[in-house]
Each structure stands twice: as C-alpha cells, then as structure tokens.
Amino acid sequence: MNQKSILAISERKELLKQLRKELSEEFEVITFNNFLDGLDMLRESDFDILFLDQNLTWFTFTEAMRKLKGIGKEIVPVALLQEENELVLEELKKADISHYAVQPFTRSNVMRVLIPALSQLEVLKEKAKLEKKLSESEEAYEIIGQSSRIKEVKSLIERVADSELTVLVTGENGVGKELIGREIYKKSQRKKGNFVSVKCASIAPESLEIELFGVEKGALHGVTGNKKGLLEDADGGTIFLDEISKLDLKSQAKLLRVIEYGELRRVGGNRPRKVDVRFVVATNRNLEEEVKKGKFRKDLYHRLTVFTLEVPPLRDRKEDIPILANYFLNKIILDLHKELHVISGEAMKYLIEYSFPGNIRELKNIIERMVLLSTDKVIGIEDLPLEIKMKSDTLENKTITGLGPLKEILEKEVYELADVERIVIASALQKTRWNKQETAKLLGIGRTTLYEKIRKYKLDKKS
Numbered sequence: 001m002n003q004k005s006i007l008a009i010s011e012r013k014e015l016l017k018q019l020r021k022e023l024s025e026e027f028e029v030i031t032f033n034n035f036l037d038g039l040d041m042l043r044e045s046d047f048d049i050l051f052l053d054q055n056l057t058w059f060t061f062t063e064a065m066r067k068l069k070g071i072g073k074e075i076v077p078v079a080l081l082q083e084e085n086e087l088v089l090e091e092l093k094k095a096d097i098s099h100y101a102v103q104p105f106t107r108s109n110v111m112r113v114l115i116p117a118l119s120q121l122e123v124l125k126e127k128a129k130l131e132k133k134l135s136e137s138e139e140a141y142e143i144i145g146q147s148s149r150i151k152e153v154k155s156l157i158e159r160v161a162d163s164e165l166t167v168l169v170t171g172e173n174g175v176g177k178e179l180i181g182r183e184i185y186k187k188s189q190r191k192k193g194n195f196v197s198v199k200c201a202s203i204a205p206e207s208l209e210i211e212l213f214g215v216e217k218g219a220l221h222g223v224t225g226n227k228k229g230l231l232e233d234a235d236g237g238t239i240f241l242d243e244i245s246k247l248d249l250k251s252q253a254k255l256l257r258v259i260e261y262g263e264l265r266r267v268g269g270n271r272p273r274k275v276d277v278r279f280v281v282a283t284n285r286n287l288e289e290e291v292k293k294g295k296f297r298k299d300l301y302h303r304l305t306v307f308t309l310e311v312p313p314l315r316d317r318k319e320d321i322p323i324l325a326n327y328f329l330n331k332i333i334l335d336l337h338k339e340l341h342v343i344s345g346e347a348m349k350y351l352i353e354y355s356f357p358g359n360i361r362e363l364k365n366i367i368e369r370m371v372l373l374s375t376d377k378v379i380g381i382e383d384l385p386l387e388i389k390m391k392s393d394t395l396e397n398k399t400i401t402g403l404g405p406l407k408e409i410l411e412k413e414v415y416e417l418a419d420v421e422r423i424v425i426a427s428a429l430q431k432t433r434w435n436k437q438e439t440a441k442l443l444g445i446g447r448t449t450l451y452e453k454i455r456k457y458k459l460d461k462k463s
Contacts, residue, residue, distance in 0.1 A: 003028050004118065005046070009038035010053030010080065015105065019051065022107040035059055043071055048121055049114065052097075053080045054088065061095035074124050076117045080105065143176070143183055144327050145320035149312040153180065156309050161187035166259060168244075168304045169282040171311035174359030177282040180311060181240035190278050193237025196230050200246040209251045210267050219268020231264055235275045244281040244304070245290050252297045259303055279304075314356040314363065321352050324360060328367040329379075341371055344380045354388045422457040425450070429459060 005028040008019050016031040023029050030047070032038035035056050042050070052064060059067075061079060068077065079092055079100035092100060098120065101113040143154060160167055161184045169177045178197055185195045203211055210220075214229030231239060241247075247255065258264045259279055263272040281304055290296035314321065325343060333341060343351070356362050370383045425443065432438040440450045454460060 004048045005030070006049045006051060007038060007042060007047040007075075008032070008051035009035050009056075010051070011055060011057060012053060015053065015080070018105055019110070022105065022110060035064060039067060039071065042068070042073060042075070046073065047075055049117055050075050050077045051080055052077055054082060061091050061097060065095045065097065074121070076121045076124065078113055078117050143179060144324050145317060146323060147317040147320045149317045150320060153309065153311060157183050157187065160184065160307050160309070162189060164278060165307045166279040166281070166304055168287075168306075168308045169280060169311060170308060171282075171284065172313050172359055173284050174361035175311040175313055176360050177284075177311055178240060178242060180309060181238070181280040181282065184280055185238040185240075185278075188238065188278065190237050194234050195238050195240065196234040197240045197242070198230055199242045201243040205246070205248060208247065209254070212251065213254060213264050214266035214269075216266050216268040219266075226266070229264070229266065231258060231275055231277060232273065234277045236277075238278040238280060241279065241281040243283060243285075245283050245285045245287060245296060249295075249297060252300050256297065256300045256303060259300075314359045318352050321356075321363070322348055324363055325351055325367055328364045329371065332368050332371050336371065338371060339377060341374060341377055341379055343370075344378050347379055347381050347384055350381060350384055350388055418457075421453070422459070425453050425457065426459050429454075 003026075006019075006023065008016055008029060008031045010016050010031075011033050013033055016033060020029050020031060027049075030041065032041060035058070050068070052061065054061070056064065065077065068075070076099065077097050079097050081088060081100050081102045084100075084102050092098075099113050099117045101110050143150065143157075145151075157180065167181075167184060169180050171177055181197070182195060185191060198212065200208060210227070210229070212229050212231055214232060215227050217226050254264065258275065258277065262276060263274050265272055287296055287301050287304070291298050291301050314324075325348065329341060329343060333339075351363070351366075358365075366385055366388070369385065370379050374383045376383075425439075428439045428442050432442060436447055436450060440447045443450065445453075
C-alpha cells in the first residue's frame with residue numbers, strides 16, 4: 001500500500017514541528033507556514049489529507065476552502081482547532097469541513113480524526129472513478145457527424161428532449177436509433193433516473209410481456225415470486241423500446257395504457273401500479289403498413305407518432321463517413337492498445353463510395369477488422385474487405401455515367417472494338433472524376449487524343 005501524504009499549513013511553527021514528529025513514521029508530512037505557499041505546493045503535487053490551522057492571518061476556513069476547491073484536487077481537509085465551541089463548529093459547517101482535531105495534537109488525538117478522513121478519501125476517489133467512467137461512457141454515445149442531415153437530427157433532439165412527448169425514432173438497421181434515444185435521455189430532466197433499453201426483437205414473444213410488465217407469484221408455472229418488469233425499472237426515467245412492431249397486440253394494448261394513464265398490471269396481477277416513464281420507441285418498419293395489415297394497433301400508432309424523428313442511412317450522409325471512420329479508428333486503437341494507424345486517402349475513397357447496407361454498425365465493424373488485420377500503420381486498399389472492393393463504385397461492377405451498370409455491359413456476348421474502347425475511356429474518366437490530364441495519363445494517350453475520343457463517343461460528363 002502506498003504511503004499516504006499529508007500537507008499541513010499553519011503559522012505556528014511549533015505545531016508543524018509536532019505534527020512531523022507524531023506522524024512522519026506512517027505518513028509523508030510536508031509543512032508550510034504560509035497558506036498561499038501551501039496552495040502552490042498543492043497545485044504542483046498530490047496530497048491525501050490537508051491539515052489547516054484555525055489561526056491563519058488572512059483567511060477564514062470558508063475563504064481557504066474556496067481557494068482550495070478552485071484547484072480541483074481530491075483531498076480531505078482536517079481543521080486544527082485550539083478549542084471546540086459553537087461558533088467555530090458553525091464556521092466548519094459553512095466551510096464544508098467534516099473532520100477536525102482539538103489540541104493537544106498528540107498522535108492518538110490526531111489518528112482518531114485521520115482514520116475517518118482517510119475513509120472519506122477512498123469514497124471520494126471511488127466517486128471520481130465512477131464519474132470518469134460515466135463521462136467516458138457518455139462520450140461513447142456521442143452523435144458523430146457534421147452533415148446537414150445529422151445536424152437536423154441533432155436540432156430535433158434539442159427541441160424534443162426536455163418535453164415529455166413520446167418519440168418515435170425511425171430508420172434502417174444500424175443507423176444508431178438507440179444512440180438517438182440515449183441522447184434524448186441525456187438532454188432531458190429525466191437523466192437522473194434510469195435509461196432502460198429493450199430490444200424487443202431479441203426477446204422471445206412469449207416472454208416479452210413478462211419482461212416489460214412483470215409477473216405476480218403463481219401466475220405462471222415455475223414463477224415462485226413477484227418480479228418487477230422493465231417498465232417499473234424505468235420509473236422516473238426513460239425506456240427505449242427498439243423494434244416496437246415486435247410487440248403482440250395484447251402487449252400493445254397494455255403499453256398504450258401505460259403511455260396514456262401511467263399505470264400497468266403485472267402478468268397475473270389485479271392491482272394497477274403507477275409508473276412515471278418517458279417513452280422513446282424505434283422501428284425499421286413502416287408502422288402505417290403494419291396497421292393496415294392488422295399487426296399494429298391504430299390507436300397506439302397515433303399515440304407514438306406525435307413526434308417522429310427519422311435517422312438517415314449512412315449512404316445519405318457520405319460526408320460523415322471520414323469523420324466516423326477516424327472516430328472509430330482512434331477508439332478501437334485505444335481499446336486494443338495498438339499503435340497509431342491511419343487510413344490512406346485511396347482507402348477512404350472506397351469507404352466513401354460504398355453504400356453501407358449495415359450503416360454505422362457495419363462501418364464500425366469494418367474499421368475494427370482492418371485494424372486487427374493490417375500489418376502496416378497505413379490502412380490501404382489491400383486491407384479493405386472484399387465486399388467493399390466488389391461493391392464500391394470505383395471497381396469494375398460500378399455504374400458508369402452515360403453507359404449504365406458495367407456488369408450488364410460486360411455480360412453482352414459480342415463487342416465491337418469501338419464499344420470496348422468507349423467503355424474503357426468512360427471507366428477511366430469516372431475513376432479520375434473527369435480529370436482529363438489524369439485520365440490521359442491512366443490510359444497512356446495524349447490529351448488531344450483523349451479529347452477526340454470523348455467527342456467521338458459522346459462521353460462529355462454533362463451529356
């Protein structure tokens with residue numbers, strides 16, 4: 001165990017000498033006879049306990065503690081008093097100092113105070129760790145992107161977060177619907193309560209009602225005690241229901257009652273239970289179509305669509321792909337304790353041009369796989385997964401502007417020489433983004449010849 005350190009500040013030199021004598025065997029004791037000099041030392045070094053004498057020329061306990069808190073160090077203050085009286089105890093309370101010792105400052109007297117002070121120190125350190133972990137956790141749920149589409153989403157979150165409205169989040173799989181739900185929760189007054197996330201699609205249909213609403217003892221075979229549901233766990237906070245369309249009609253009716261009246265009945269229970277829950281629900285299906293098919297209640301549908309927030313797919317916010325890719329890259333490198341990697345410009349072009357059917361989740365998985373498999377610090381085209389190489393518009397099965405899908409062109413049984421030349425030139429133009437000089441270099445022909453071929457085959461980009 002590391003030796004604990006004490007910073008003692010007093011204008012009484014004999015007192016400081018006594019503290020060093022009594023405590024130096026068990027603690028590292030540093031003393032100052034000037035308060036401001038002691039604060040300077042605290043700024044430079046870490047201490048566990050601060051002994052603060054009552055008699056400081058220019059500072060009361062309250063003023064001293066105000067300056068101490070401004071430094072932002074985790075340290076437990078202990079007041080050194082000449083005598084204990086009502087006036088000084090009131091001052092300690094005002095200064096938020098919980099521990100004090102009264103002279104004579106013998107070892108036994110001081111240790112009686114130090115033991116609880118050190119216990120408080122451990123609590124403070126644990127609290128700081130938890131706060132740091134929470135902060136890191138919240139950063140992990142940050143919405144990344146600067147595209148106009150994602151800025152619009154962020155703006156809508158700001159507008160709805162502090163209300164009590166039920167929010168319906170729509171979008172394809174992998175776009176980050178739960179992330180949106182968490183952001184609404186974080187920016188609301190309910191952030192002091194729980195955030196309960198329920199993936200309805202991953203719970204067996206026969207168990208979903210019990211998981212949400214709870215169950216009473218004896219209601220079902222094998223149930224030997226009362227069990228709270230997830231809605232009760234979310235009381236005072238927010239519940240996020242992903243894939244809401246997976247609820248059966250009976251559960252939908254019960255959910256509607258909770259939304260409208262704030263009460264539920266456990267499975268097998270007769271007594272209604274009050275709950276105060278904010279609902280954020282999500283789906284990748286068209287709920288209106290589900291209503292027409294008779295699979296989703298119309299009244300619940302209207303209750304859920306008061307405020308709808310659509311999350312765009314990644315292919316519609318391509319300018320965010322480099323930002324997201326580098327965000328995931330840095331996070332994965334940190335998590336895996338690997339050396340710094342960078343994504344090459346060419347590899348990034350492939351990522352930008354890929355359609356990402358799995359959206360952000362797919363991008364994250366791809367970056368992680370590339371970091372794991374790459375043997376170089378620069379992640380290049382050779383590190384890209386086959387599906388990106390095969391589906392990217394930079395490759396041979398792309399759609400060529402003015403000609404159509406290259407796959408269909410290549411499947412023709414007969415080519416004329418002019419057709420082949422036209423395809424090659426069109427492909428080269430698209431690859432270089434119509435940079436004539438680069439295209440001529442790529443094809444190994446002069447620019448004059450290239451211009452003639454473009455006119456001949458009517459390959460002008462605008463046509």
